[in-house]
Amino acid sequence: MTGFNLLKFCLGLCLGTLLCLVPLSQFQPDTLDSLRTLAVQLDGRKKPLDTVAKETVTQIHGSTTYQPLAGASEDYLSTYLTLWFNTRDWNQEPVVLVSYRPLKAAVGLDPARKHFSFQELMANQALATLVRQAHQADLKGDDLSRNQRQALTIEDRLNRLYGSVGGDTLPIVPHPSDAQGTWVSLSQAQQLYDPEAITPLLAVFAKMQQTLLQGGITHVPMVGPLAQDLKAGLQRLSPQIYPAEAALRREVHFNHFHPFAKAWWLYGLAFIAVVISLWVKPWNLYWGAIGLFTAGLGIQAYGFWLRMQIAGRPPVTNMYESVVWVGFGIAALALTFELMSRARYYLLAAAPLAVTSLVLADSLPAVLDPSITPLVPVLRDNFWLSIHVPTIALSYASFALALGLGHLTLGNYLVTPTATGRIRTLSQLNYRVLQVGVLLLTTGIILGGIWAHFSWGRFWGWDPKETWALIALLCYLAPLHGRLVGWIGDFGIGVASVVAFNAVLMAWYGVNFVLGTGLHSYGFGTGGSEMIIAAVVGLDLLFVAMAAARHYSGWRPSEQLSPAER
Incomplete structure (x- = not known):
């Protein structure tokens, strides 16, 4: 990173921090x-x-x-x-x-x-x-x-x-x-x-x-x-x-500071800055976008710290907390991969997904209840709670990031199929994220089995949550092995990262809101709208079908590509 880029990063970080502090009246006590x-x-x-x-x-x-x-x-x-x-x-x-x-x-x-x-x-x-x-x-x-x-x-x-x-x-x-x-x-x-x-x-x-x-x-x-x-x-x-x-004031501060809402605003600004840096070459805002994104990640981490101080436990015990944690995981993983690769596409894929997660958590309190309540007995072992649930949720975050990269890949197949260089880069980036997701989900399932052995007396019982977690793992293992042996290529990895996320959606949302059965009853909820979810999934599958129709229509890209296309 050059000195000028470092300056832009610091400016973006400072701007994000200042936006979180406005208005200053939020830190001042009122008459009530x-x-x-x-x-x-x-x-x-x-x-x-x-x-x-x-x-x-x-x-x-x-x-x-x-x-x-x-x-x-x-x-x-x-x-x-x-x-x-x-x-x-x-x-x-x-x-x-x-x-x-x-x-x-x-x-x-x-x-x-x-x-x-x-x-x-x-x-x-x-x-x-x-x-x-x-x-x-x-x-x-x-x-x-x-x-x-x-x-x-x-x-x-x-x-x-x-x-x-x-x-x-x-x-x-x-x-x-x-x-x-x-x-x-x-x-x-x-x-x-x-x-x-x-x-x-x-x-x-x-x-x-x-x-x-x-x-x-x-x-x-x-x-x-x-x-x-x-x-x-x-x-x-x-x-x-x-x-x-101090404890009472901390919780009131958390209620009024809205750290998760501030975080998604910063992620949204970072996304806009990344888009500008990609399409308006004279306006190189890339490192400023990294600064804004880092500020958003920091304010979300601060929100998690406040919630953990209030609850006295990791904030991953209900659907609201898991949605916010997945949004955090998407942002953290994307920033880590972005700093390693400087590819720009990680932030481009992650920011909309992180914003969506936090907006849903912020706008649907009747569905995703944000209340902090005491844990049921099976969750009171904070050691297993602290490692099993966050690991599973981070695997969901990895697959969500792969979902975003898959959409970018298929979007290029649909709109700019001649940009084979960019498509190959996106596919390689996506493959790395899928590997991390499979590693995390496998680890989470094993840790959950150990916890189940101590809590329920058996390692595996084909509980709906366990079963769908295994189905999700198999849905990702198949294309990864297919890629390894040469059965599927860049297009196949893009399709798999989008379609296989439906298994994650079922394990995460469907078991809780649709099935509502099993030993994981502490995670269940009501109020989820299956029709809206089904419509979104249907539109997503239609997008995949359109990309497939374009890809398999018989058209092939020319060998001569411009530098921008590559």
Whole structure:
């Protein structure tokens, strides 16, 4: 790297860092800081009220913002306060997300609507019958249909809405002496503490509620000083048990800093810079793009560090975390290969995929739940969790990077088939990534078998997750061996890297959202849209078919190639 290129790299890195720091107000506490950092014991851990508000509104509504029937759009904290203090008629507000169209058709709900009121859903007898059938099937150990699983999800949202309305149940009062003890609400606190210590806190809480009842959302800033008094009083009750202020502020910072969203913006800018460096020769922005991409990777790593500090474990235990981790793996592997080869194509293939992963994780909270929850018992062995799951996810990242390179290769066959030099280079780059992916997936499967032996008493049991991981491995081993013995060439490797990724998609997405069975139940979810995934896969296969038709049409490139084509 020359001194001028080093300067461009540093400028790109500094620009990316500065973009993450804007606006500076995100690092400054506001009038509601004491309210945001009010500790709550909920869902098996202690967390700030800001997180409780974000998770509650997201899980009920499917978004961090809410547009009420009357008034302007609200952020999650304002919406949660109206729930907590019951300052709105939540029986009538269309706040509950119902997105699965077959379920809406089955129970007679308007398929064009996405949100319904508590009263509408509770009065729906067909939905109640479906929920009852789902519980009966679950008790018998029968597999649930997709409609039944979605109905249980709606029931969970209704229960969360019902439990959030009113201020008598939120456990904000710490246990007097036991760090693992159960916290209680203010109305129950006199069972643990002297009534004289609780009465002033009840008075402050009542004043907060009265303030919001009188002024609604416009009076939310006025609750800040009252929340400061409430929090100080709760800390004095049990200072040894109350969470450290630094830990609470760290989680609030993570909620508001949005490191993963900032990362995909930087990856997108790096992609634009790489495209310019390839097609506008006087504008050589390559090393600036490397700097921006590195900044994006750094901010995503910072986000992972924050999440690990909050959760106390590696962030790879649910679909949301795995999608973000795969995006990180794509970026890290691409940057490593790019610095080794200076080929430019790694970043060109990786940036859109990393952006897609992070955008999906950021925009689909109802499908990819970002909540941090305690681990199920089988996952509490952090040693195996720390090596098996990240290894499998990194193999998926390798195959995703190969998917991107495969699209570049087939795109050249389709648009510029005479550029045999460029096609050969892309195929060689792709072959290296596929080798890394196969090595990682093989290692991950073996590590998973060892973990299964210790956890379940057997190395292999043909669980759906295990089976599809093996199928994915075989789908990549076949073309690699075919390339080794000369059965397939550059075009075959490009096709294989695109088509074989469908096996990864099934092992990663399909087992969790479509099959929903097996011992890996801690990874399951609901809300995935099979039709959208099927449409994307169909379009992708159509693209492969078009490239194949062009390649096998009988046309052959001329022997004389321009330097640009080579």
